Amino acid sequence: MPDPVIPYKIYLQENEMPTAWYNLRADMKNKPAPLLDPETKQPMTKEALSAVFCEELVRQELDEDTAYYPIPQEICDFYKMYRPSPLVRAYCLEKKLGTPAKIYYKFEGNNTSGSHKLNSAIAQAYYAKQQGLVGVTTETGAGQWGTALSMACSYFELDCKVYMVKCSYEQKPHRREVMRTYGASVTPSPSTETEVGRRILEMHPGTTGSLGCAISEAVETASKHEGYRYVLGSVLNQVMLHQSVIGLEAKAAMDKYGIKPDVIIGCAGGGSNLGGLIAPFMGEKLRGEADYQFIAVEPASCPSLTRGVYAYDFCDTGMICPLAKMYTLGSNYIPSPSHAGGLRFHGMNSTLSQLYEDGLMEARSVVQTDVFAAAEEFARVEGILPAPESAHAIKVALDEAKKCIETGEEKTILFGLTGTGYFDMVSYEKFHNGVMSDYIPTDDELLEARDTLPKV
Amino acid sequence: MPDPVIPYKIYLQENEMPTAWYNLRADMKNKPAPLLDPETKQPMTKEALSAVFCEELVRQELDEDTAYYPIPQEICDFYKMYRPSPLVRAYCLEKKLGTPAKIYYKFEGNNTSGSHKLNSAIAQAYYAKQQGLVGVTTETGAGQWGTALSMACSYFELDCKVYMVKCSYEQKPHRREVMRTYGASVTPSPSTETEVGRRILEMHPGTTGSLGCAISEAVETASKHEGYRYVLGSVLNQVMLHQSVIGLEAKAAMDKYGIKPDVIIGCAGGGSNLGGLIAPFMGEKLRGEADYQFIAVEPASCPSLTRGVYAYDFCDTGMICPLAKMYTLGSNYIPSPSHAGGLRFHGMNSTLSQLYEDGLMEARSVVQTDVFAAAEEFARVEGILPAPESAHAIKVALDEAKKCIETGEEKTILFGLTGTGYFDMVSYEKFHNGVMSDYIPTDDELLEARDTLPKV
Numbered sequence: 001m002p003d004p005v006i007p008y009k010i011y012l013q014e015n016e017m018p019t020a021w022y023n024l025r026a027d028m029k030n031k032p033a034p035l036l037d038p039e040t041k042q043p044m045t046k047e048a049l050s051a052v053f054c055e056e057l058v059r060q061e062l063d064e065d066t067a068y069y070p071i072p073q074e075i076c077d078f079y080k081m082y083r084p085s086p087l088v089r090a091y092c093l094e095k096k097l098g099t100p101a102k103i104y105y106k107f108e109g110n111n112t113s114g115s116h117k118l119n120s121a122i123a124q125a126y127y128a129k130q131q132g133l134v135g136v137t138t139e140t141g142a143g144q145w146g147t148a149l150s151m152a153c154s155y156f157e158l159d160c161k162v163y164m165v166k167c168s169y170e171q172k173p174h175r176r177e178v179m180r181t182y183g184a185s186v187t188p189s190p191s192t193e194t195e196v197g198r199r200i201l202e203m204h205p206g207t208t209g210s211l212g213c214a215i216s217e218a219v220e221t222a223s224k225h226e227g228y229r230y231v232l233g234s235v236l237n238q239v240m241l242h243q244s245v246i247g248l249e250a251k252a253a254m255d256k257y258g259i260k261p262d263v264i265i266g267c268a269g270g271g272s273n274l275g276g277l278i279a280p281f282m283g284e285k286l287r288g289e290a291d292y293q294f295i296a297v298e299p300a301s302c303p304s305l306t307r308g309v310y311a312y313d314f315c316d317t318g319m320i321c322p323l324a325k326m327y328t329l330g331s332n333y334i335p336s337p338s339h340a341g342g343l344r345f346h347g348m349n350s351t352l353s354q355l356y357e358d359g360l361m362e363a364r365s366v367v368q369t370d371v372f373a374a375a376e377e378f379a380r381v382e383g384i385l386p387a388p389e390s391a392h393a394i395k396v397a398l399d400e401a402k403k404c405i406e407t408g409e410e411k412t413i414l415f416g417l418t419g420t421g422y423f424d425m426v427s428y429e430k431f432h433n434g435v436m437s438d439y440i441p442t443d444d445e446l447l448e449a450r451d452t453l454p455k456v
Numbered sequence: 457m458p459d460p461v462i463p464y465k466i467y468l469q470e471n472e473m474p475t476a477w478y479n480l481r482a483d484m485k486n487k488p489a490p491l492l493d494p495e496t497k498q499p500m501t502k503e504a505l506s507a508v509f510c511e512e513l514v515r516q517e518l519d520e521d522t523a524y525y526p527i528p529q530e531i532c533d534f535y536k537m538y539r540p541s542p543l544v545r546a547y548c549l550e551k552k553l554g555t556p557a558k559i560y561y562k563f564e565g566n567n568t569s570g571s572h573k574l575n576s577a578i579a580q581a582y583y584a585k586q587q588g589l590v591g592v593t594t595e596t597g598a599g600q601w602g603t604a605l606s607m608a609c610s611y612f613e614l615d616c617k618v619y620m621v622k623c624s625y626e627q628k629p630h631r632r633e634v635m636r637t638y639g640a641s642v643t644p645s646p647s648t649e650t651e652v653g654r655r656i657l658e659m660h661p662g663t664t665g666s667l668g669c670a671i672s673e674a675v676e677t678a679s680k681h682e683g684y685r686y687v688l689g690s691v692l693n694q695v696m697l698h699q700s701v702i703g704l705e706a707k708a709a710m711d712k713y714g715i716k717p718d719v720i721i722g723c724a725g726g727g728s729n730l731g732g733l734i735a736p737f738m739g740e741k742l743r744g745e746a747d748y749q750f751i752a753v754e755p756a757s758c759p760s761l762t763r764g765v766y767a768y769d770f771c772d773t774g775m776i777c778p779l780a781k782m783y784t785l786g787s788n789y790i791p792s793p794s795h796a797g798g799l800r801f802h803g804m805n806s807t808l809s810q811l812y813e814d815g816l817m818e819a820r821s822v823v824q825t826d827v828f829a830a831a832e833e834f835a836r837v838e839g840i841l842p843a844p845e846s847a848h849a850i851k852v853a854l855d856e857a858k859k860c861i862e863t864g865e866e867k868t869i870l871f872g873l874t875g876t877g878y879f880d881m882v883s884y885e886k887f888h889n890g891v892m893s894d895y896i897p898t899d900d901e902l903l904e905a906r907d908t909l910p911k912v
Contacts, residue, residue: 007470008536014463080464081548081839092537092611110566112841112876154836155548174630174881180888181835376637380610383537385568385637420568422878425630432636 026067033325082111101404113148115419120242125152134227135159139214142342143175145233150182167208189214196318216318234270243276261414267392271349305363330449340427367438482523489781538567569604571875576698581608590683591615595670598798599631601689606638623664645670652774672774690726699732717870723848727805761819786905796883823894
């Protein structure tokens with residue numbers, strides 16, 4: 001019998017969509033280290049975290065045992081407006097490359113936020129609404145998370161205050177208008193609105209900002225406004241939980257056609273997409289049911305996994321957040337302004353860090369001109385104009401597919417295409433005009449950034 | 457037996473996708489009037505048209521008899537990269553409005569061109585490649601068509617020269633970079649590159665351009681370069697033919713679930729989306745098999761159907777193109793610069809014009825602040841940020857759904873959501889800041905614009 005013919009795009013039926021999120025930590029033998037209170041160095045309690053985060057989200061953050069969380073019906077309904085996302089077989093790309101590899105990508109860009117971020121935004125807004133809150137605060141880098149949260153808050157009629165990393169705010173004025181369309185307020189960070197913002201501006205006048213700094217401002221604002229909590233679009237384990245919908249859908253679609261990936265590739269900033277994409281596959285690996293090669297791809301200018309240290313660190317530049325044990329460059333590390341777009345976070349989700357530490361996952365870093373060249377190569381054949389973040393995964397997927405030409409291996413490659421680049425045309429323009437440079441921090445720079453690592 | 461549950465999004469399977477385009481003219485008793493030679497006033501011959509257009513496209517343009525054109529396999533394959541597009545049941549919008557109406561929209565924005573334009577672009581590029589051409593020229597208004605054609609040309613490795621209406625070029629610099637990503641050259645129109653451009657600049661210094669003017673420039677450039685032909689993204693019957701894929705898919709999806717629309721609504725500039733969406737439904741009406749209400753929605757600032765005349769006119773400002781019998785404001789009509797985005801064409805596809813003349817279709821005009829308010833209302837509930845063009849259809853769909861609240865009718869409404877507004881944030885910003893004005897031309901202005909109507 002011949003294999004079933006694989007369509008260009010596999011869409012699950014609505015009744016085949018996941019009804020529960022998967023909590024990868026439940027299957028880990030070596031659990032990620034707990035969050036610590038920055039003052040006492042003791043594990044953060046539910047009560048202390050609930051001053052900053054929504055209660056149900058705190059429960060999810062701390063829960064290492066429950067494997068499956070049923071997705072509330074209201075969230076399932078919202079998911080149905082833009083999910084299932086397609087699992088695409090890149091037939092045209094394979095043909096163009098002349099590779100024997102079979103390339104698949106899970107495309108999360110077909111929604112107005114332009115990325116996978118909406119998967120967690122709607123969950124977080126839902127729990128905020130359930131708790132009776134007035135609104136939420138957050139940070140955004142490239143703008144996808146801020147847009148996603150604006151959409152989610154608009155849907156549940158919550159107020160939404162967004163601190164946007166200044167360099168992105170300036171590079172992407174149109175993102176601001178999208179967020180305003182959904183009723184959010186957007187402030188460039190660092191700002192003079194918060195104590196921590198004013199302090200950072202004093203220490204680093206002219207800074208273009210960082211995610212870590214914007215996080216500090218959003219946390220401070222939430223703590224000073226009655227009825228507000230802070231929400232975060234990456235890094236946290238609760239976000240990984242919600243994003244597992246990516247991997248669960250991808251796996252269901254592959255299982256439906258009897259496809260088993262050999263290599264799974266995702267870009268990694270804070271880790272939300274990578275963690276979500278690999279979750280059910282890594283679960284099988286942890287349980288000894290199957291084996292896969294996992295590759296995290298990060299920018300050479302912000303190389304937390306490939307050149308960072310595994311240590312307790314602050315998640316924010318202002319050093320007011322709990323300490324997480326993770327691969328980190330130091331909370332004071334700010335990527336060069338020449339670095340385009342997202343994946344700017346100095347650390348990495350603690351679960352992914354533990355998996356990397358345990359040798360269950362690989363990591364590669366790539367320079368940005370290679371990333372944009374890969375983005376253009378992909379766009380011209382597969383149609384979709386990728387976000388620069390997503391193009392990190394494309395770059396390594398192309399590398400792997402090209403290797404197969406030499407070796408003759410018919411590897412099945414799965415990568416996460418997290419989003420579209422429609423709001424990144426300033427960076428594309430730099431690339432087209434040949435004025436994009438590749439920045440790689442020196443060892444000395446990295447050593448210096450680690451000065452701020454807390455003693456634990 | 458209960459009705460089958462209608463999913464939020466109906467995706468056809470790939471083997472359910474249309475394999476032939478439908479040529480509505482084959483079922484019309486009153487055929488659209490033929491194109492005329494502007495000098496002799498005689499019907500354009502195949503030979504004369506082939507100097508400007510690709511041969512196969514000329515055949516399609518002139519063919520009033522063949523009902524179905526099989527879609528070539530290469531085009532089917534490309535379609536599979538971004539089609540089928542979803543038919544969406546707007547459950548969330550219905551709930552928010554509290555309407556007994558059932559609202560569906562066919563969403564064509566989930567591709568990098570951001571609109572339905574890619575459906576015809578890939579067909580036209582295919583036929584150009586088949587003919588052994590070097591490249592094609594075209595005009596673009598809001599930029600969707602230019603982007604679509606760039607993508608299609610990149611796929612078939614054809615050169616692509618785009619003349620972009622100057623006001624859009626300035627409002628949407630990022631569109632230019634998207635086209636460059638796909639290897640196209642983009643020139644603001646009117647330009648000094650062509651004779652007609654120089655003449656228009658002399659007559660109207662400081663003009664913000666018009667589609668009619670950009671068409672003239674693209675046609676001139678094609679005629680002066682060996683191995684080039686001109687291609688057009690709307691207005692022509694060949695484009696309507698390719699765009700029938702929208703309606704065929706929508707109808708197949710509805711038939712699959714036993715849904716019959718009562719009202720079908722589309723925005724109308726040159727008519728390509730409207731014509732494509734309504735094609736198979738109008739075919740049924742023409743053959744007496746079913747009845748539907750059709751509503752074309754146009755901007756109050758460019759009201760060709762509602763305030764134009766049905767007459768032979770030039771399709772371009774430079775008056776070098778064939779004459780088409782259509783509803784027109786006069787080829788010299790240029791919408792106010794305060795008019796945001798697309799739907800700027802002075803005329804209307806000749807087939808749609810004939811259907812309107814025969815009373816088979818209605819038309820409404822709407823002012824742009826109402827359009828943007830409808831866009832925002834829609835975005836906040838359904839997630840998708842619509843293109844201003846598409847929002848014309850949304851505005852009337854909302855009007856119809858709100859009427860049903862009063863009358864209690866459970867009408868089934870289908871509208872075309874042609875694209876996304878990610879590159880229209882300058883216009884959204886004007887709307888947010890309250891500096892968007894509604895322009896409605898006076899009767900005198902419209903009379904004056906008709907001065908250039910040719911005597912036939």
